[in-house]
Amino acid sequence: MSDTGNRARAILWPSHPPLLAGRRPAARPLPSVLPTIIGDQLRRYYAALLEEPLPPRLLQLVRDLDERGSDE
Amino acid sequence: MTTPPFRDELLRTLPHLRAFAISLSGNVDRADDLVQETLVRALANVDRFQPGTCLQAWLFTILRNLFRTEFRKRRREVEDPDGLMAGGLAVLPNQSGRLEFQELLGALAKLPHDQRETLLLVSAEGFSYEETARITGTQLGTVKSRVNRARTRLAELMNVRREEDFGPDRVVQAVLHGISVS
Numbered sequence: 288m289s290d291t292g293n294r295a296r297a298i299l300w301p302s303h304p305p306l307l308a309g310r311r312p313a314a315r316p317l318p319s320v321l322p323t324i325i326g327d328q329l330r331r332y333y334a335a336l337l338e339e340p341l342p343p344r345l346l347q348l349v350r351d352l353d354e355r356g357s358d359e
Numbered sequence: 360m361t362t363p364p365f366r367d368e369l370l371r372t373l374p375h376l377r378a379f380a381i382s383l384s385g386n387v388d389r390a391d392d393l394v395q396e397t398l399v400r401a402l403a404n405v406d407r408f409q410p411g412t413c414l415q416a417w418l419f420t421i422l423r424n425l426f427r428t429e430f431r432k433r434r435r436e437v438e439d440p441d442g443l444m445a446g447g448l449a450v451l452p453n454q455s456g457r458l459e460f461q462e463l464l465g466a467l468a469k470l471p472h473d474q475r476e477t478l479l480l481v482s483a484e485g486f487s488y489e490e491t492a493r494i495t496g497t498q499l500g501t502v503k504s505r506v507n508r509a510r511t512r513l514a515e516l517m518n519v520r521r522e523e524d525f526g527p528d529r530v531v532q533a534v535l536h537g538i539s540v541s
Binding site for chain 2: 321322324325326328329330331332333335336337339341342344345348349352
């Protein structure tokens with residue numbers, strides 16, 4: 288962008304840095320894609336957690352619950 | 360008294376409660392305490408459960424409320440989001456998946472807890488916005504806005520800008536596809 292263009296930008300949008308000629312602005316997240324990416328990542332993470340075996344103390348609670356159920 | 364459908368549904372929900380508790384607390388032992396206490400409370404209050412309503416949502420509500428009570432008590436403790444657990448987990452993905460897992464867990468821990476729980480309920484557990492609003496005791500609009508903010512923040516924390524930023528990097532992808540990389 289020309290100096291004149293940058294001066295105009297500085298007046299109109301003071302918080303924006305000047306654009307350098309030939310340099311493309313950094314890619315920003317696309318709002319429409321972001322939920323899908325994060326959602327997929329979260330589901331993969333969660334699937335790994337769901338495969339975790341239950342610890343002994345929770346298994347014991349499950350057994351107690353089963354016994355309680357069979358007594359009824 | 361527990362009926363067989365109640366018991367079966369409760370058992371089916373157990374791994375989900377544990378995954379939610381681990382993700383909320385970032386600590387396996389604390390998560391197991393939460394799940395155990397949730398089951399005890401649920402069984403003690405089984406008469407309060409309204410048949411025909413969603414048992415899973417009811418159990419998540421109990422766990423979430425227990426976590427918040429505990430969170431208030433522990434607020435002054437020093438949290439260490441980068442040094443989180445996973446050591447207590449038996450099954451973890453392979454090396455690259457493990458790093459991805461740890462990174463996500465660390466990023467989740469840095470979210471404000473209300474955003475974290477809302478994002479987990481909607482995006483990981485698959486509850487609707489309406490169910491999530493009931494579980495968290497908030498308005499529908501609040502849920503939507505929290506999910507949106509949480510996704511954006513998570514993407515920032517994990518430096519995600521494009522789809523390719525997840526999964527194998529460019530070199531690994533090229534090797535997987537038999538392409539030479541300059």
